[in-house]
Amino acid sequence: MWCWAIGLGIVLTAIIEYAPFVHRASSVLVVLIIINGAYCIYQGIKTAKQKLGRWRLLVFPIGYFIGAYLFLPRYTYYFGLIYLCVSYLSYAMTNENDKIAKKG
Numbered sequence: 001m002w003c004w005a006i007g008l009g010i011v012l013t014a015i016i017e018y019a020p021f022v023h024r025a026s027s028v029l030v031v032l033i034i035i036n037g038a039y040c041i042y043q044g045i046k047t048a049k050q051k052l053g054r055w056r057l058l059v060f061p062i063g064y065f066i067g068a069y070l071f072l073p074r075y076t077y078y079f080g081l082i083y084l085c086v087s088y089l090s091y092a093m094t095n096e097n098d099k100i101a102k103k104g
Contacts, residue, residue, distance in 0.1 A: 008039055009063025010070075017071040032079050036064065040083045044090030048098070057087040 012035070016027040040060065047056050065080035 004039070005043065005060035006063045008036060009060050009065075010067035012036075013064065013067030014071045028076070032076065036060075036079070036083060037086060040086040041090045044087040044092075045094045047087075048091045048094035054088070054091065057084065057091060060087065 012031065016022050016031050022031075043060055044057060046052075047054070061080045061084040064083055065077065068076045068080065
């Protein structure tokens, strides 16, 4: 999970910035919203299902912020906070669903 978080956060961010075939608008839509958003949801669910520490939810947003700081424009910095919120929300919802399933 660490490798994926760092890879998506820093390496993929650098690739989309320097790839000649990726337009700026499509990179924001496809990579920053769809791919990274889906990974945040996956990370939150996996962390909750495997009963891992919540601190692991910070790895990807911090890695993304480093990549965005190095390669992307300033307006993309806020996605790091959004990724943290989405990861924690999916983590909390998965934990809540597991608690409800165990009671019923």
